[in-house]
Amino acid sequence: MALSLPSSPSPARRRATVYRTLFNGSFNISINREPAGRIVFRLFDHVCPQTARNFRELASGGREVGYAGSEIHRIVPAFMIQGGDITSRDGSGGTSIYGPTFDDESFRIKHDRPGLLSMANRGPNTNSSQFFITTDPAPWCDRKNVVFGEVLEGMDLVRRIQTYTCDDILRRPSVPVVVTQCGVLP
Structure with missing residues (x-):
């Protein structure tokens, strides 16, 4: 049975939805080499422990490669922003803490809302290591892409990043959008 989160949950509903979280993390972002703000994430460790661990360790800075210095390399309006190429840094690469790739873990959570x-x-x-953040519902991703977290703070920055699209076939942002710092929050 798939777990579907409402698109705009009431405060009571949000409190009723229990997510065991071992990690809240953040990315500090620059746009066109200027500080732009922070995105704070919550990972769904109870649904996707391997996937959450992969993201957490790449964000914590304790490895030879990680998200710091990587770019948001793809923007699709009314869908998502994508980043996490920690090897090639252009959207063509990536690696995990488990090796080059790892298996899909769970499709319980649907792509039914932004963030x-x-x-x-x-x-x-x-x-x-590549990930994306939805900016709109994306049901075509269900059973193809693993949802393993959500944006707690900074959705306004995600939407701002989405405005920097260009017309090239790879949908790269028109200016550099870089994860300048990342880490674990208490």
């Missing part, structure tokens, strides 16, 4: 953190992949069981 969901989901794995980007090249097909079944090809997750690495």
Whole structure:
């Protein structure tokens, strides 16, 4: 049975939805080399412990490669922003803490609202470090991409990033959008 979160939950409903969280993390973002703000995430460890661990360790800075210095390299209006290429830094690469790729873990949570953190992949069981943040519901991603977290703060920054699209076929932002710092929050 799939777990579907409402698109605009009431405060009572949000309190009733229990997510065991081992990590809240943040990305400090620059746009065109100027500080732009922070995005704070909550990971759904209870649904996707392997996927959450992969993201957490790449964000914590304790590895040779990680999200610091990587770019938001793809923007699709009315869908998502994508980043996490920690090897090539242009959207063509990525790696995980488990090796080059790891398997899809759970499709319980649907892509039914903005602000969901989901794995980007090249097909079944090809997750690495690349992720995307939804800016609108994306039901076509259900059962193809693993939702493993959500944006707690900074959705305004996500929407601002989405305005920097350009017309190239790769949908790269028109200015550099970089994760300048990332880490774990208490």
